[in-house]
Structures are given as C-alpha cells and as structure tokens.
C-alpha cells in the first residue's frame with residue numbers, strides 16, 4: 001500500500017472481532033514501529049504485547065488501580081474497567097525510556113516513541129488490521145506500569161488495541177492543515 005494512502009485512510013477503530021491476530025502479523029507491526037526516527041539512535045521505545053489471559057490480568061490490575069484512585073468507584077465502574085482490555089484480542093503497551101545520556105532529552109524520546117506508535121498504526125492499516133491508540137488514567141497509573149514491567153521513571157504513552165474490524169469503516173473525514181499552517185517568506 002502506498003504510504004500516503006495509508007496515512008490518509010488510517011483511522012482509529014475501536015470495535016473489533018475477538019478473532020486472534022497471528023504473532024507473525026504482530027511482529028510485522030513491531031518491525032514497522034522500530035523504523036521510526038530517533039535522536040542519537042537511542043531506540044527509546046519499549047513494547048509489551050498482551051494477548052489471551054494476560055489481558056484479563058491487566059483488567060484486574062486496572063480495576064484495582066481505579067479502586068485506589070477513586071475509593072468511591074462502584075461495582076459497575078470497576079467491572080467496566082476490568083473489561084476494557086478485553087475489547088481487542090491484542091494490546092500493545094508502548095513505553096518510553098528516560099534519557100540515559102546527558103545529551104538525550106526526554107521529550108525527544110517521547111517524540112520518537114510516538115513516531116513509532118504511528119508507524120505501528122499505519123502498518124496495522126496496511127495489513128488489514130484495525131487499531132486504536134488509547135491512554136486515559138490507566139496509562140499513567142503506577143500500578144499498571146509496574147504490572148507491565150516498566151520502571152517507575154519510564155512513561156507509558158499508549159495502549160494500542162489491535163484486532164480485525166467488526167465492520168467495514170466508512171472513509172474517515174480528514175482534517176485540513178490550512179488553519180494550522182502559516183506560510184512565511186522573507187525577501188532579502
């Protein structure tokens with residue numbers, strides 16, 4: 001698929017079938033992700049792939065973390081939280097390393113990991129998969145971070161949900177760059 005076609009037609013798809021996605025396809029997504037630009041070639045991205053019962057365990061941790069963040073959360077809210085990771089057969093958590101050298105800047109590592117995540121989304125689209133980048137309180141929760149095996153100082157910038165679309169999505173309404181762009185030209 002042409003790269004511009006993938007960029008223009010990719011869209012977030014949250015409703016997917018429970019059908020499994022092969023490991024080979026997931027590896028192709030990860031391989032596309034790590035082709036992203038990254039300053040000083042530090043490769044700051046980290047991926048944790050959750051399938052099967054790992055998603056159920058994540059749901060338990062998410063519900064417990066919600067209970068700790070909000071002791072008033074009722075049974076219904078906790079059940080909703082517990083079920084969230086079951087919305088797709090594959091979840092890929094994307095973490096970011098803190099700079100390990102003085103010359104490396106944290107935001108640049110975050111930028112690189114975000115570029116990797118977009119690569120992953122584009123690859124999913126090109127391979128006929130549906131994907132959705134999600135965050136929310138869970139992505140910032142220390143308990144969930146620990147469950148995923150990240151260090152306290154690493155950031156989690158997203159949980160990418162991957163599966164096969166439940167129905168053929170309509171072509172996305174694409175936004176314009178025009179109101180976000182200024183053209184400057186200086187004559188000497």
Ligand SMILES: Cc1cc2nc3c(=O)[nH]c(=O)nc-3n(C[C@H](O)[C@H](O)[C@H](O)COP(=O)(O)O)c2cc1C
Pocket residue numbers: 010011012013133134135136157158172
């Ligand atoms: C950093 C980041 C976090 C996001 N978190 C969520 C989220 O928690 N829940 C959600 O529904 N969508 C989330 N999204 C997806 C956006 O809602 C989506 O990209 C936006 O609506 C544009 O739609 P599109 O992806 O189909 O172009 C997130 C996107 C980014 C880049």
